[in-house]
Amino acid sequence: ERIRDRSLPPGPPRLPLIGNLHQAPTDAPWLTYQKWIKQYGPIVSAQFGGNTVIFIGDATIARELLEKRGHIYSDRPRLVMAGENLTKGMHLLLRRYDERYKLHQRLDAPVLSPRASKTYYPMQDLESKQLLFDFLSTNNFQKVYERYAGSLVYSLAYGIRLHTGNEPMLHHAHQVQENFGYAGRVGTWIVDALPFLNHLPPSLAPWKKTAEKFYQIEKALHLGNMQTGLASKGWNWTKEFSKSKQSDPMSEIELAYNLGILADAGFDTTSVQMQATVLGIFWAMALDENKFDRPLEFLPERWLEKSDDGKDQFVNFFGHGRRICTGRHIAKNSLFLLIARILWGFNIRHAVDQDGKIKEVDDLAMTSGFVSSPLPFEAVFEPRSAHSKEVIGNSWHSTEKDVDVLMDSIKAQQISAGLNVLA
């Protein structure tokens, strides 16, 4: 603690060399960071091995720093295991904020703009009709939502629909996400705390073997999907990107990773926990008692009136500034359509046990890692009436389901909206 840099914000006491590494939480880290923010104030610093991390727990400060001064705060720290050994510098989320990152953003931007995102309605319409139809026969909502999200981005990126949610490709993608989460866990890899150890030969650096195994699994997924995308009949992002001049300087594998990361970011996104040197703690900001009355209560009406009480409330659920989620327009359109259609078609109830007693749900129980989602719980989806059941069935059976036809209709829509379509 004596060696703490006095110019840094306050934070928990440190040990020599390792700093706060021994306190690095592997489970629900946001709870520890929220505790530190309550104890030390809205800007907290901690030292994880060689990395200094600044946590921000106030929405106004986060916007001030991460948006208005985004040119300084858009970089990522060095993550040797996840960023270098596993993804070989090709993971968009972990890329330094440099010219190569900007090239990737320029490649993605035309298909993710608000105007382009609007044209994806035919795919969102089809997938949401299947989602409602699936709810007539199952309450397994995790799987139903996941199939929706996966099928939507895989159709857009590669022209691949996921009909059941049991496809081996989805299993492969999950394995990749899991490996990435494991490689990115704070406090797991000594080489993240002491990067010079990465110069050791593989025989003395066992983590390199793990990283290489994970790399091969991921490479096979992205390259295989890109080939399918290029061979598919209809329009898709793979074809569009391969015609873009932004992809000229990229190798085949770099382009495959760009597409793969984009697609995978699009379907396993319950909440993304990014590593950064300056990290906005959404959990603390969204539950800030100074800005929200009774923050843990479900009071949707709190959003109906724009707050004029001077409290700058947290609304940045997709991140801040230059590293903001680039798929947010697609995500918001999906959420609007799904929420409206589900509420129109279904009553959602607690599950009950054999004695008819309600099975309570802990709505704060979440998985930990880069990507975090609710721990499994049960719920019951019941059609609101015989009429809604009939409409759901008829809409699903009569809708166009050919992905190539739908993707070509999207392309036609983009052309008529004046967008520059290359493929």
Ligand code: HEM
């Ligand atoms: C409700 C759904 C979604 C949520 C809550 C969400 C949230 C986030 C968050 C919090 C980040 C990190 C921002 C940061 O680093 O500060 C992110 C990044 C990202 N998201 Fe999303 N996202 C969602 C859907 C999507 C979809 C559908 C796509 C793709 C079609 C997507 C693509 C990406 C990409 C590519 C990044 C990395 C951006 C970069 O670093 O350049 N996301 N998302």
